[in-house]
Amino acid sequence: MWVLISAALFLSLTERDTCNGQQQPPATASPWTITFSPAEITAEKGLCAVISCTFTHPDNIKPTTAIWFKCPTNDRCDKDKNIIFHSETPHEAQEDFKQRVSLLETDLTKKNCSVIINDIRENDAGEYQFRLLSSYTYSKKVKITVTALTQKPSVLTPPLTEGEPATLTCTAPGICSGTPPNITWTWRGTGDNITELRDNTTIQIREDLTHVTTTHFSTLTFTPSAEHHNMMVTCQVTFQKKYQIEETVTLNVTYLPVILPGSGCVDQAEVMTCVCVSQGVPLPVIEWPLLELNTERCSPTTSVLGSSVNSTISLTVGNHNNTTVECVSRNVVGVVREKLQVTQKGGKQRDLSEGCGNAVLPWTIAGVSLSVTVALLIYLSTNAYIRKQGKNVKPKEEESTYISLDKKYTSQEEYEVIARRP
Structure with a gap:
C-alpha cells in the first residue's frame, strides 16, 4: 500500500513539472550549479558586454545545446519569446539580438557558458538566464546595466x-x-x-x-x-x-632651426645693434661668432617666446675691413648660419671693432652733440631775425648812439635824435 502511494505521488509531481515546461532535477542533483563572474555587469552604449560564467551538470548529462534568455519584467525568463541566443536553432532568437550574441566557447563539454553581446543598446539593460539542453534552466541570473559611452580612443x-x-x-x-x-x-x-x-x-x-x-x-x-x-x-x-x-x-615636431625675417643690424653713431630671431624645436641656441669677440664683455640679451628665440647684441665699431656679422642658430637637429644685412644710418659705414666696449657712452655723446646743434641753430635763426627787423624798425633812443657808430651811412632823422640830447 505505501509503495503504491509513493509511486502515485512521484508520478503526480513528475506530471506537474512537465506541465510547467521544466523538468526539475531530483533533490539529490546538486551538480546543477552556475557561477557568474561578476554577477552584475556595466556596459557602455555602442560597445559590448561579456557575461563570464561556468556551470556544472550531472555526469550522465552530455551538454549539446545552450540557450540564453532575457528576462522580462514580472514574468518568467525561460519562454521561447525571450530567447536571445540558441546554439542549435539561431533563428529562434529575438530579432533585436540576432547576429549580436555568441558563445565565447562553443564546446559545452568545457563547461564554459560565457557569452558576448555586441553593439550594446539602451534596451539591452536587464537580467539574463542560461538554460542547458532544453530541459533545465539555472535559477541564478546575471544583470546588465547600460550607461553612456565615455571610454575614449x-x-x-x-x-x-x-x-x-x-x-x-x-x-x-x-x-x-x-x-x-x-x-x-x-x-x-x-x-x-x-x-x-x-x-x-x-x-x-x-x-x-x-x-x-x-x-x-x-x-x-x-x-x-x-x-x-x-x-x-x-x-x-x-x-x-x-x-x-x-x-x-x-x-610635437622636432625640426631644424630657421632664422626668421627681421634679423639684421643697424649701424648708427658709432654703435652697431644686431638682432637675430630664430625658431626651432627643441628651442635653438643663438651664437655670435664675431671676429676676436670677447663674449664675456659683450653678452647678448635673449628673450624666448614659444619656440622662437630673440637675441640682441650692441657693439662699438671701428675701421676694420672685411668684417661680417653672422648669426648661428643650433639645436640637436642641426645648425644654420646667416650673414646679417647691415643698415647704415648717418656717417661713414664702419666695421666691427675688436672688442665690445661700452655701448651707452656713444649714445650719450650723440645726444649731447645733437643738443648743441639744435641750440646753435636756434641762436643763428634768432640773430638773423633780429638783423632783418633792424632794417625796418626805428632804433630806441638809448640804443641810437651805439648803433650809429657802426653805420657807414646815417639818415638825417638819426642826427636829429643826437642833437636833442641834453
Missing part, C-alpha cells in the same frame, strides 16, 4: 622629426567583435581651419578560453614638417552611426 604618437615619415595609431575603445566602428582623423591648424584625413582601419583579434578580444584601430602615415608643430590632431570613433567619442593630441 587611444592615440599613439611616436617621436616626430621633420622630413621623416611617421605613423599615428588610433585604437577604438572596447573589445567588441560586432559592427566595426567608423574611425576618422581631423586636424586643426591655425584658426578654425579643420581638415579631414583619410584613414586606414585595421582589425586585430586575440582569443583565449574565456574572452574574445577584438581591437579596431586606424593608422595615419604622413611626413611631418615644421608647420605640423603644435597642430591638434583628433581621432573620432563612431559606433552604430550614433555613438561618438573622440581624443585630441597636440603634435
Whole structure:
C-alpha cells in the first residue's frame, strides 16, 4: 500500500513539472550549479558586454545545446519569446539580438557558458538566464546595466622629426567583435581651419578560453614638417552611426632651426645693434661668432617666446675691413648660419671693432652733440631775425648812439635824435 502511494505521488509531481515546461532535477542533483563572474555587469552604449560564467551538470548529462534568455519584467525568463541566443536553432532568437550574441566557447563539454553581446543598446539593460539542453534552466541570473559611452580612443604618437615619415595609431575603445566602428582623423591648424584625413582601419583579434578580444584601430602615415608643430590632431570613433567619442593630441615636431625675417643690424653713431630671431624645436641656441669677440664683455640679451628665440647684441665699431656679422642658430637637429644685412644710418659705414666696449657712452655723446646743434641753430635763426627787423624798425633812443657808430651811412632823422640830447 505505501509503495503504491509513493509511486502515485512521484508520478503526480513528475506530471506537474512537465506541465510547467521544466523538468526539475531530483533533490539529490546538486551538480546543477552556475557561477557568474561578476554577477552584475556595466556596459557602455555602442560597445559590448561579456557575461563570464561556468556551470556544472550531472555526469550522465552530455551538454549539446545552450540557450540564453532575457528576462522580462514580472514574468518568467525561460519562454521561447525571450530567447536571445540558441546554439542549435539561431533563428529562434529575438530579432533585436540576432547576429549580436555568441558563445565565447562553443564546446559545452568545457563547461564554459560565457557569452558576448555586441553593439550594446539602451534596451539591452536587464537580467539574463542560461538554460542547458532544453530541459533545465539555472535559477541564478546575471544583470546588465547600460550607461553612456565615455571610454575614449587611444592615440599613439611616436617621436616626430621633420622630413621623416611617421605613423599615428588610433585604437577604438572596447573589445567588441560586432559592427566595426567608423574611425576618422581631423586636424586643426591655425584658426578654425579643420581638415579631414583619410584613414586606414585595421582589425586585430586575440582569443583565449574565456574572452574574445577584438581591437579596431586606424593608422595615419604622413611626413611631418615644421608647420605640423603644435597642430591638434583628433581621432573620432563612431559606433552604430550614433555613438561618438573622440581624443585630441597636440603634435610635437622636432625640426631644424630657421632664422626668421627681421634679423639684421643697424649701424648708427658709432654703435652697431644686431638682432637675430630664430625658431626651432627643441628651442635653438643663438651664437655670435664675431671676429676676436670677447663674449664675456659683450653678452647678448635673449628673450624666448614659444619656440622662437630673440637675441640682441650692441657693439662699438671701428675701421676694420672685411668684417661680417653672422648669426648661428643650433639645436640637436642641426645648425644654420646667416650673414646679417647691415643698415647704415648717418656717417661713414664702419666695421666691427675688436672688442665690445661700452655701448651707452656713444649714445650719450650723440645726444649731447645733437643738443648743441639744435641750440646753435636756434641762436643763428634768432640773430638773423633780429638783423632783418633792424632794417625796418626805428632804433630806441638809448640804443641810437651805439648803433650809429657802426653805420657807414646815417639818415638825417638819426642826427636829429643826437642833437636833442641834453
